[in-house]
Amino acid sequence: MAQLEQLRDLVDAGGFLPAAELAQRSAGIWRADHLEAWALVRPRSTEEVARVLAWCNEHGVGVVAQGGLTGLVHGADASPEQLILSLERMRAIEAIDPRQRTATMQAGVTLQALEEAVDEEGLLFPLDLGARGTATLGGNAATNAGGNRVIRYGMMRDMVLGLEAVLADGTVVSSMNHLIKNNTGYDLKQLFIGSEGTLGVITRLVLRLREKPATRSMALVAVDEFDKVVALLKHMDHGLGGSLSAFEALWQDFYWLVTSPPAKGRPPVAQDYPYYVLLESQGAERELDEARFQHALEGAFEAGLIADAAVAQSEGDCQAFWALRDDVEQTMHGGAAVIFDVSLPVSAMEAYTQGLPGALQAAIGEHRLFIFGHLGDGNLHVIVQVAPEDHERLRPKVEQAVYEPLEAVGGSVSAEHGIGLEKKPWLALSRSPAELALMRRLKETLDPRGILNPGKIL
Known part of the structure; x- marks a missing residue:
């Protein structure tokens, strides 16, 4: 009891929840169970995070950092003797710099909140995924999130210019770089991106923004052979001159699932083809961009790569096409889903x-087997x-x-x-x-007592 009181004193009012109160909190958007832990702390600042970690390191208490709880690999699960450190109250967007095209924020900011904030400045943060309203940017960085537009903009690590993280012993490593080019020794931020909270807790970020595209062109096409899907990727990427922003493949069983009742979506093209591809191109000048997109599609038809197509005529059509791809929830009806995300050469x-x-x-x-994914970057989602x-x-x-x-x-x-x-x-x-051995050496060096997300990854 004395330890809990000490812990409570490390954060401000409302920043501490005992184990008994966690039964009212969900374990995640994909989960039916509730949180379980020794206690939960909700710091408001990097300084409070540092105090909590230093105390936990001294007392040998395991710490599981949590963001939006949208993960699918139990990377943020805690056991009854561990402490949950939630970033849910660290939601300040500190600065948006339209000239440098950067955004500085605390790690608990949701992806959607940042997207909306930079949109008002005529800018774009290009990471996008279905859980955008819940997923946090600290979590996106800690897991190196990918999403829908990796083919054009890369993974989360390609968008992080700088970050601040707290080590297991409470040391604050602040590398809040705003420069695209900064070649001064080890790129320390990369230690924490993709480390899933096992090497340090990310508390603040500097993210690279892009100019907001003025247009987007979309089509959902049907393809009758897989070789043609691969050829279509190369054809469209070449024909669009680098403006291809999404190439999402849907196998027939998944397409049928999301375009048939009880799903709300309806098929833009017939359901009897083995493969479907969602194409998106982002540009700057509507008339020229639409002409280029149409020309590339016509070339694909002439080459026999496309069997049928529905071309978006409005922003509403674009949103409807994406809604089909994002309706993953349908795979969870009628049975228990075992969900995978793998990558392999095309x-x-x-x-x-x-x-x-x-x-x-x-x-x-x-x-039942459902396959879909970001084929343009080699990522498939397999759901059994x-x-x-x-x-x-x-x-x-x-x-x-x-x-x-x-x-x-x-x-x-x-x-x-x-x-x-x-x-x-x-x-x-x-x-x-050799890679696994080096990972263990890094873990032992930065977290010798093993308090950060114990048991995860290694």
Whole structure:
């Protein structure tokens, strides 16, 4: 009890919640259970975070940093003896600089809040994902989030210019760089981006902004062969001269699911093709951009790459197309979903996806399989639906069928969601022994007592 009182004194009023109050707080947007921990603290500043971590390090208390709880790999789960450090009250957008094209903020700011704030300045923060209203930018950085427009703008680590993080012992490492080019020794921010809170807690960020595109052109097209999907990617990227911002592939079962009742979406093109692609191009001059987009589509038709297409005629059409791609919730109806995000060379995708149904049938029997993803950057989302009562029993077999073929083709067991607890047993498929050993050395150096997100990744 005395320790809890000491902890309570480290944060301001309302910044401490005992274990008993956590039963009223959800464990995440994809979860039905509630939070569980020794206690939860909600600091308002980097200084408060530093005080909490220094105290926890001294007393050997494990700390799990939490953002928007939108992850899918149990990377922010805490156990009853651990402390949750929530960044939910650190939501200040400190500055938006239209000339330098940067935004400075606390790590608890949501992705959508930043998108809306920079939009008012005629700027764009290009990271975008379906959980934008809940996901926090600190969490996006800690997991190196990808999202819908990686093909043009890159991952989260490509958008972070500087950050501030607190080490396990309470040391504040402030590297709030605003420069695109700063080649002065080790790029320390990269230690924390993608580390999932195991090396330090990110508290503030400097993010790179872009000029807001004035136009966007979109189409949803049907394709009858996978080789043509690959050829279409190259054709459109070349034909659009670098303005291709999304190339999202939907396999037939997923397309049918999100365009049939009870889903709200309806099919812009017929449902009887094996592949569908959502194309988006962002530009600056409507007449020229639309003409270029139309010309590229016509060339794809003439080359036999496209079997059918629906072209957006309004911003409402664009939003409706994206709503189909984002309606992942449909995969959770009618069964229990085992969700994967993997990446692999585009050249290996057809064999991989064609082999999955047979491998899963042999391993677990009856199931439903949905595949979609950011094919333009090699990232596929694979969702296997099984009977709820069989979920825990069949999960290891499902994981084996999905993950094991990736090793032979140089694929990754995690494209954008991180490792957490869920993918830890499979990390060696994508990382060499030397890489894993170096990761452990970094962890031991920066967090020798192992208090930061214990048990995650390694």
